[in-house]
Amino acid sequence: MDDITLRGIGRSFALAGRRLVALEAIDLDVPAGGIVAIVGPSGSGKSTLLRLIAGLLPADSGTVEVGGRPVSGPDPRIGLVFQEPRLMPWRTALDNVCYPLELMGRPRSERETRARELMVLMGLDGFETALPAQLSGGMAQRVALARTLSLDPRVLLLDEPFGALDALTRDRLDVELLGLRERLDATIVVVTHSIPEAVFLADRVVVLSQRPGRIVADVRVDLARRRAWGAIDEAASSRAAHAVRAALESHVAGVPPVPPPPARVAGEAG
Amino acid sequence: MRDMLAVIGLGILLLLGWQVIVWVGDYPQFVLPGPLVVAGRWWRAIADGTLQPHVVTTLTEVLLGLIVGVTTGFVTGFLLARSAAAERLLSPYIVAAQATPILALAPLIALWFGSGILSKVLICALICYFPMAIATTVGLRSVDPGLMELGRSLRATRRQLITTIEVPAAAPQIMGGVKVAVTLATVGAIVAEWVGGDRGLGVLINLARGGLFDTPLLFATLLTIALLGVTLYLIVVLAERRLVGARA
Numbered sequence: 318m319d320d321i322t323l324r325g326i327g328r329s330f331a332l333a334g335r336r337l338v339a340l341e342a343i344d345l346d347v348p349a350g351g352i353v354a355i356v357g358p359s360g361s362g363k364s365t366l367l368r369l370i371a372g373l374l375p376a377d378s379g380t381v382e383v384g385g386r387p388v389s390g391p392d393p394r395i396g397l398v399f400q401e402p403r404l405m406p407w408r409t410a411l412d413n414v415c416y417p418l419e420l421m422g423r424p425r426s427e428r429e430t431r432a433r434e435l436m437v438l439m440g441l442d443g444f445e446t447a448l449p450a451q452l453s454g455g456m457a458q459r460v461a462l463a464r465t466l467s468l469d470p471r472v473l474l475l476d477e478p479f480g481a482l483d484a485l486t487r488d489r490l491d492v493e494l495l496g497l498r499e500r501l502d503a504t505i506v507v508v509t510h511s512i513p514e515a516v517f518l519a520d521r522v523v524v525l526s527q528r529p530g531r532i533v534a535d536v537r538v539d540l541a542r543r544r545a546w547g548a549i550d551e552a553a554s555s556r557a558a559h560a561v562r563a564a565l566e567s568h569v570a571g572v573p574p575v576p577p578p579p580a581r582v583a584g585e586a587g
Numbered sequence: 588m589r590d591m592l593a594v595i596g597l598g599i600l601l602l603l604g605w606q607v608i609v610w611v612g613d614y615p616q617f618v619l620p621g622p623l624v625v626a627g628r629w630w631r632a633i634a635d636g637t638l639q640p641h642v643v644t645t646l647t648e649v650l651l652g653l654i655v656g657v658t659t660g661f662v663t664g665f666l667l668a669r670s671a672a673a674e675r676l677l678s679p680y681i682v683a684a685q686a687t688p689i690l691a692l693a694p695l696i697a698l699w700f701g702s703g704i705l706s707k708v709l710i711c712a713l714i715c716y717f718p719m720a721i722a723t724t725v726g727l728r729s730v731d732p733g734l735m736e737l738g739r740s741l742r743a744t745r746r747q748l749i750t751t752i753e754v755p756a757a758a759p760q761i762m763g764g765v766k767v768a769v770t771l772a773t774v775g776a777i778v779a780e781w782v783g784g785d786r787g788l789g790v791l792i793n794l795a796r797g798g799l800f801d802t803p804l805l806f807a808t809l810l811t812i813a814l815l816g817v818t819l820y821l822i823v824v825l826a827e828r829r830l831v832g833a834r835a
Contacts, residue, residue, distance in 0.1 A: 371740060373736065373739060391739055391740050391741070392742075393742065397740045399737070401733055403731070403733045403736075405734065405752070405755070405756070406834045407755050407756075407758070407832060416741070419751070420738075420741050420742070420751070448834065468741075
């Protein structure tokens with residue numbers, strides 16, 4: 318069953334008196350429990366698409382459904398993680414994780430119990446009383462993820478969640494995200510700039526074109542669900558990465574030419 | 588603690604310098620009394636109960652004026668931050684009101700609202716209003732839009748956005764406005780008492796200078812006003828530490 322269904326989504330913005338079409342005729346289905354990565358050049362409307370699914374922006378045309386019900390505004394079934402942690406600098410890590418439940422008026426004991434569980438899950442135990450300024454970028458993003466998970470969203474939308482982190486931290490968090498997915502059984506859509514990351518995380522990689530953003534490729538990634546960096550099927554991942562890169566190149570001006578497909582080399586080796 | 592000692596040390600040094608000037612210059616007491624004379628007069632003014640009623644009156648005016656000025660300034664700042672149209676419409680008038688010297692406005696306010704406490708509170712409030720409105724506007728305008736989007740994505744109500752994001756995020760600037768307001772409020776009260784009043788530290792200054800020709804009392808009153816201002820300021824600083832806390 319599909320968990321997220323987009324039909325004929327279009328969205329434009331007014332900019333300096335002109336109309337910029339950000340997204341055009343987007344159809345997308347994400348099955349329950351699936352991970353779809355969205356890649357595309359800057360300005361292709363990736364983040365806009367995520368905000369449309371999250372109900373933060375209305376679409377000009379088309380429909381967004383989650384679990385068969387239309388999304389008409391910010392929705393408790395949908396959790397959103399931004400590129401920046403967006404923690405409140407005046408709150409401790411624990412109080413930041415508590416925030417969504419606080420907004421819903423849950424009693425203090427309940428939200429603290431839940432927040433402590435999530436902090437343990439995210440490897441943050443011991444940092445409950447730390448202020449955001451005292452946390453590393455990776456730690457801060459874990460707190461942000463724990464905060465999003467506090468509402469038990471069935472759909473998790475991540476907008477370049479680890480894009481601002483160093484490569485090592487980013488790789489580690491990618492692995493943790495996959496582990497988390499297994500435990501939480503959430504449907505995930507992740508926007509990323511990184512083709513390797515998209516391929517590593519996703520069951521499918523959706524490629525958007527330059528503005529107006531349209532889906533120009535939908536690449537299946539034939540990898541086992543359980544993945545770790547250095548222990549994935551190189552051939553399958555290279556094939557997927559190459560397909561994504563080729564789709565990007567054919568629809569985007571100014572992308573450097575694709576090097577000889579590494580997929581073939583890796584494939585022969587395997 | 589070290590800071591405290593340094594502050595007290597500097598104070599002692601200034602007092603010594605003051606005493607030395609009096610000794611060397613050998614000024615008559617009604618021109619420049621020395622610190623020992625002033626301290627003695629100060630003590631007598633407290634002991635015979637001269638000072639206290641004036642302190643109570645001025646403190647009441649300052650606190651009421653602060654409450655009115657800080658509240659209206661905050662609300663104005665909030666509206667200005669919310670609406671660019673409101674800012675364009677109102678800010679010329681607000682700036683003009685602030686640019687007009689309070690010394691020139693005070694007699695008018697006394698004329699209209701009488702020589703009772705109301706006119707004093709209004710003058711205090713007026714002088715606190717502008718820094719508070721500006722500080723609030725600046726603070727609210729600088730709230731991270733990312734946090735606001737986060738709040739909206741979590742379905743925070745308008746009220747929750749204000750209480751859980753905007754006001755706490757703007758708290759450092761808002762408290763800065765309160766700090767400026769608290770010192771200006773003391774000035775406002777003294778000016779208001781000069782213009783018309785029968786009690787208060789400003790009245791006592793006039794009495795000491797004019798009728799009584801008691802310069803040591805004038806100095807003792809000035810020191811009382813300074814002490815009042817510093818005490819109120821410190822209370823705001825303590826409140827600020829609690830409200831704003833450590834952030835970065």
